[in-house]
Amino acid sequence: MRLEILRCRACGAPLKADPADAMARCGHCRAGHQIIGSSAVAVSEAAVAPPAAAAVDQWLPLWLVEFQVAAADIERLPPRSVFQPHPDESVPPPDPPAPLALDQRQALLVPAFGTTNFVNYSSNLGLELSGRWDGRDLSPAPRDAPWPLCRYGSLDARGMAPVLLRLLVNKRERDVIGLEFEPVWIRERLIWWPFAVDGDCLRDLLFGVRVLRSAIASDPTPADA
Ligand SMILES: [Zn+2]
Numbered sequence: 001m002r003l004e005i006l007r008c009r010a011c012g013a014p015l016k017a018d019p020a021d022a023m024a025r026c027g028h029c030r031a032g033h034q035i036i037g038s039s040a041v042a043v044s045e046a047a048v049a050p051p052a053a054a055a056v057d058q059w060l061p062l063w064l065v066e067f068q069v070a071a072a073d074i075e076r077l078p079p080r081s082v083f084q085p086h087p088d089e090s091v092p093p094p095d096p097p098a099p100l101a102l103d104q105r106q107a108l109l110v111p112a113f114g115t116t117n118f119v120n121y122s123s124n125l126g127l128e129l130s131g132r133w134d135g136r137d138l139s140p141a142p143r144d145a146p147w148p149l150c151r152y153g154s155l156d157a158r159g160m161a162p163v164l165l166r167l168l169v170n171k172r173e174r175d176v177i178g179l180e181f182e183p184v185w186i187r188e189r190l191i192w193w194p195f196a197v198d199g200d201c202l203r204d205l206l207f208g209v210r211v212l213r214s215a216i217a218s219d220p221t222p223a224d225a
Contacts, residue, residue, distance in 0.1 A: 009033065009042040023112070023150035023190075030143065032190060034153040043154075043190050045141040048133070050194040050205045058202055059142055059192040060216070061112035061150050062126070063157035064135075066105045067183035069165070099168060102135045105186055108168075109133065110160045112190060114151035114217030118160075119167075121215040126164050127171070128209040129193065138191070145192050151217060154188035 010031035017024035032043035195202035201210040
């Protein structure tokens with residue numbers, strides 16, 4: 001492996017990271033980075049503020065992926081009913097599914113942490129939170145954010161966002177038969193989401209969405225000293 005000296009984009013200190021790592025945090029100024037190829041790229045970070053008085057047991061990292069996708073790219077079966085064997089072209093299609101909207105953009109929350117089963121755990125959490133959160137009330141990232149949990153960079157998140165979007169569309173509307181889209185990517189931010197331990201699960205502190213603790217891929221590296 002080629003050894004590169006990666007430097008913090010904010011303060012210039014050497015970054016303790018290996019090109020195999022997806023993400024790294026500067027040990028000096030704590031600025032977040034992702035490792036793309038042999039470069040360190042600064043990451044925009046924020047946290048979702050927990051409700052007042054709620055104790056945070058665990059922060060989990062999610063990518064907030066913002067994009068634009070044309071609704072015309074979604075192909076539907078025409079509406080039909082048992083009383084009307086032929087499609088009725090006069091019935092307008094239902095509204096397209098609405099992922100988290102930020103201004104005119106669309107956005108999804110894609111887990112940046114690893115799980116034992118992406119479709120069951122990551123996608124469910126991403127869909128549930130994306131469908132409920134209004135994108136507001138962001139606060140600075142927590143100082144104790146568990147960076148070693150980050151397994152996926154923003155390019156991975158861009159790859160997963162269309163998977164989540166397809167799942168979201170299919171979950172809400174059974175008549176969608178074709179979904180071809182080329183999202184126009186706008187930006188990605190790393191969002192730390194607050195959870196409380198609840199038995200075998202972590203429960204998100206805003207909406208009560210749960211994820212099995214055993215499904216979260218464990219920290220591959222020793223915790224920061
Ligand atoms: Zn730094």
